[in-house]
Amino acid sequence: MPAEPQRLAPSAGGPITSQLGRRGPDYLQGLNEEQRDAVLTIDGPLLVLAGAGTGKTRVLTTRIAHILSTRKARGSEILAVTFTNKAAREMKERIASLVGSSVEGMPWLGTFHSIGARILRRHAELVDLKPAFTILDTDDQIRLIKQLLEAENIDEKRWPARQFAGMLDDWKNRGLLPRDVTPAESGFYANGKGAKLYADYQARLKTLNAADFGDLLLECIRLFRENPKVLEEYHQRFKYMLVDEYQDSNVAQYLWLRLLAQGRPANEANICVVGDDDQSIYGWRGAEVDNILRFEKDFPGAKVIRLERNYRSTANILAAASHLIAHNEGRLGKTLHTDVAEKGETVAVTSVWDSEEEARQIGEEIEQFQRQGETLNSMAILVRASFQMREFEERFITLGLNYRVIGGPRFYERKEIRDALAYFRLVAQPADDLAFERIVNTPKRGLGDSTLKILFDAARHQNVPLLSATRMLIETEELKSKQRTTLRDLVGQFDDWSERLRTIPHAELAEQILDESGYTAMWQNDKSADSPGRLENLKELVRSMEEFETMGGFLEHVALVMDRDSFEADDAVSIMTLHSAKGLEFNTVFLPGWEEGLFPHQRSLDESGRAGLEEERRLAYVGITRGRKRVRISLAQNRRIHGLWQSAIPSRFLDELPAEVVEVKDTGSSYGGYGYGGRTANRFQSVDPFESVYETPGWQRARAQQAQRKGSGPLTIEGELVARSVDLGPGSGYKVGDRVFHNKFGYGEIAALEGNKLTIDFQTGRKKVLDSFIRKA
DNA sequence: CCCCAAGATTTTTTT
């Protein structure tokens, strides 16, 4: 956070400990009292509630520097977990600049998933894997599920693989093994086959010598539980534990941490968690804000430090953010304040005709700020959903404005990259059937469904990987001679490559593989417009491999990081989602698309009702607090969704901004503005917040299933209350079966409930209403 | 077995 007024004096590298006298070591200079307290309180459990821009990362990194320089522990004895790769990278850099040396000495600083993978590889055999196991991404996962569905004769139309993948994710996030999943939860899917599918899926992963994202934590937990000695080893190793963004941790991560912390009595655990309940934006991924709320219960006597002094934003920006977030009920409550007397610019809210004009408008403003001497690097556009990015990109290309998309379409998700990776994966790990399937006939080798079927059958029959099955089949008469020859050549090539992996550098081998397999030629012969780009990407891929020591190391990076480090060299405007903006800051922040349905997102409201709305609001809070000097919000009156134009309603969040810091602008081309501050104040109260724009049968079915699945009480594991949803006020107080009265629909009976959102059977039919519209009959 | 054309479908956010 370069904006903090107090800068770190780069440590001179000398024995800092000797300075621990009057004024303390250099790295403590410029910390405020609370920050210093958080850095120096090293022993025992500590919870740091750090609001946006209060120097959270600085505290964490300085704390590590402090532990190191007081020789309380070595780098290899500190476990420091973050949520994202970006955060991990930043921490590494900042520690390095504090301590002066490389961070190679901190092997256990990383994301939950990368550390989980690291631990699993060390003890792979104990969880039925081999150390070189493959980490599957979502795409592989879906393909695998599809195969299982087919094997079980389940109609994928009726029970989409995606849906099951979502369920799997949910279970794994909650730390549930197949045997822990109750029939109530899995039962509805595919007529009760849910739990069995989960078990089959796990078994299949073991055969493939593969783990999915969830397994990186879940299997770790199993490892620790089933092997106390292994766990003991880590208890010995980790003298200090630090966790960043604790509000984003899910149940599995919570259990994982708790196991690791069990080396000492709870009140003496050297665990420090840092978080901000107002920035919890990953509920959809299973994050439990309650983890942070119950920290003091888990670790009795934990010290709690609040960081409330904001070093980032102007008073006006803080006022806007605080006022907005105050509309949330489920929060611990912090008040950010700044010492700077100057209020700064007002927050601009601009209403435009459509998203095209929005892009044009923002483009103009950017150029204007640029003329005033602002760098493009200091500006960012933060969108709710990634489809919004395109319009900006198009506009900026015509303007010739440099931009950079962060977290956009992932490099490693491109088809050509995934194909190439499949080749590499198969060379590194011959049991990787998913990789095999992907590339047997890419480029086209004349191996179609019928041939593949033979391979599949043989593999399943003999219970061996596809590559081995192929190896055997080419010695028989079962295949047509043409296919047999093709496969023989292919298997021969793979043998060759595996051999060479031991002798030549992996990046060089990668190039050879792509050439010899005909993959490069395939794109060279392709005359579509994007094939040159694809070839360029392949080159880039090979180039980036050189940065890794081994093929395995590279593949691990690809699976876990999913994205290249973005080059920061050029001056460019950043375009990214609000989610990926967390932790960053910019002088100028543009927040487009503040319209009902988009932000707050309809889906969030549909799925999680009030809690979803609060999460959206936190997302808005995150967005606003990214700005240092200026925040500019905009909304379009018309937006195109799936090709259809829809007129949009201004976001309710606009009404939640304090009028005194907001300046409403309206471009000439719009009709009537949106009536901020009086003209049509509170016009949104009449809007049904749960009216969905998705009214396809499939969507409604999904929603119905969701309703069944959720609301099954607080989260418990092994009979113990692990986390419960934030109690949003007194609750509805209704239960299924209650008789109720509604002014418009009359008497009815509650069929289902989810938060304050009730499904009620009235005489006129089934309706969804909010509890505030009904009373007990 | 491959290719093309018509038809269906569209998950926000990410490790």
Add this chain to the structure above:
DNA sequence: AATCTTGGGG
């Protein structure tokens, strides 16, 4: 609007 899927013909 754009992309993926599916089905029929070559």
